[in-house]
Amino acid sequence: MTDSLLGKYAIFVIPAYVLTIMVFAGLTLLIGRRLRHWSKLAKKREAVKDLQ
Amino acid sequence: MKQKAKGAMISYLANPQRFMRISELVLPFVAMIATLLLVIGLTWGFVFSPEDATQHQSVRIMYVHVPASMWSLSIYAFMAVASLISVVWRHALADVAARCAAQIGVAYAGLCLVTGSLWGAPTWGTWWAWDARLTSMLLLFITYVGYLALWSTIEDEVKAARLAAILCMAGAINLPIIHFSAEWWNTLHQPSSLRLSGSTVHPAMLRPLLMCITAYGFVFLALLLAAMRADIYRRRALAPSRSRA
Numbered sequence: 097m098t099d100s101l102l103g104k105y106a107i108f109v110i111p112a113y114v115l116t117i118m119v120f121a122g123l124t125l126l127i128g129r130r131l132r133h134w135s136k137l138a139k140k141r142e143a144v145k146d147l148q
Numbered sequence: 149m150k151q152k153a154k155g156a157m158i159s160y161l162a163n164p165q166r167f168m169r170i171s172e173l174v175l176p177f178v179a180m181i182a183t184l185l186l187v188i189g190l191t192w193g194f195v196f197s198p199e200d201a202t203q204h205q206s207v208r209i210m211y212v213h214v215p216a217s218m219w220s221l222s223i224y225a226f227m228a229v230a231s232l233i234s235v236v237w238r239h240a241l242a243d244v245a246a247r248c249a250a251q252i253g254v255a256y257a258g259l260c261l262v263t264g265s266l267w268g269a270p271t272w273g274t275w276w277a278w279d280a281r282l283t284s285m286l287l288l289f290i291t292y293v294g295y296l297a298l299w300s301t302i303e304d305e306v307k308a309a310r311l312a313a314i315l316c317m318a319g320a321i322n323l324p325i326i327h328f329s330a331e332w333w334n335t336l337h338q339p340s341s342l343r344l345s346g347s348t349v350h351p352a353m354l355r356p357l358l359m360c361i362t363a364y365g366f367v368f369l370a371l372l373l374a375a376m377r378a379d380i381y382r383r384r385a386l387a388p389s390r391s392r393a
Contacts, residue, residue, distance in 0.1 A: 105208075108206055108209065108266045109206060113190065116263070122255075123251075130375070131375075134382040142384075
């Protein structure tokens with residue numbers, strides 16, 4: 097379907113869109129993982145501090 | 149009086165605890181709007197927007213290239229303002245904001261260069277040319293990389309923040325050069341089609357383009373808030389062990 101829509105430009109247009117989606121997905125995963133990791137650690141430290 | 153109010157506003161927003169409270173509430177909504185706008189904008193641009201008379205189907209790259217280009221410049225301008233605030237007023241959040249924005253800005257600048265190259269091949273007949281707009285954009289990408297490298301190479305975060313802020317402000321000189329390069333020099337790259345005074349883009353293409361520009365903005369905001377929250381948590385998690393060391 098996309099091939100018939102884009103014709104000979106498909107090899108330029110499709111990689112541009114795929115790359116865009118990959119960059120956004122990659123950034124979301126990376127930052128999301130970092131947020132989960134550090135929030136868990138910070139909350140653990142808070143809990144230890146409260147116990148002390 | 150106005151100056152005082154402005155100072156109070158900056159102080160109000162620069163409080164990390166207040167930021168964490170507000171961003172926790174705002175982030176899910178911003179993320180939802182960003183996803184929705186991005187899906188609609190990209191689908192509109194890829195499938196439903198019309199073909200261009202001269203560029204044919206390759207014009208669809210515009211919907212991913214132009215927003216990336218506009219936002220990579222805007223993000224750097226945001227970083228420069230945050231760096232200035234960090235140097236002058238030493239607000240705690242300014243460094244965090246600039247550093248986190250750079251991590252997203254470098255991705256936007258890289259995306260702009262690659263999609264620009266993919267657009268250049270069918271329209272100009274070349275993947276790359278050392279023309280003023282392309283070269284100054286590459287310089288911006290290198291500045292982003294240099295800024296992040298500076299942060300990661302200096303262990304003392306206070307010193308790293310100060311040096312990175314100076315580099316960022318010095319690099320801001322490149323922004324007007326990028327913006328006006330296509331007008332100042334006779335370049336391969338066309339001058340801006342979107343201006344405050346009006347646009348030369350047909351409304352049928354302008355609407356999905358504006359949708360994509362807005363979507364990229366919301367994506368940036370959502371990622372920035374998440375990255376800043378992660379960085380504040382990191383500082384909180386590392387603070388006790390550092391003070392003991």
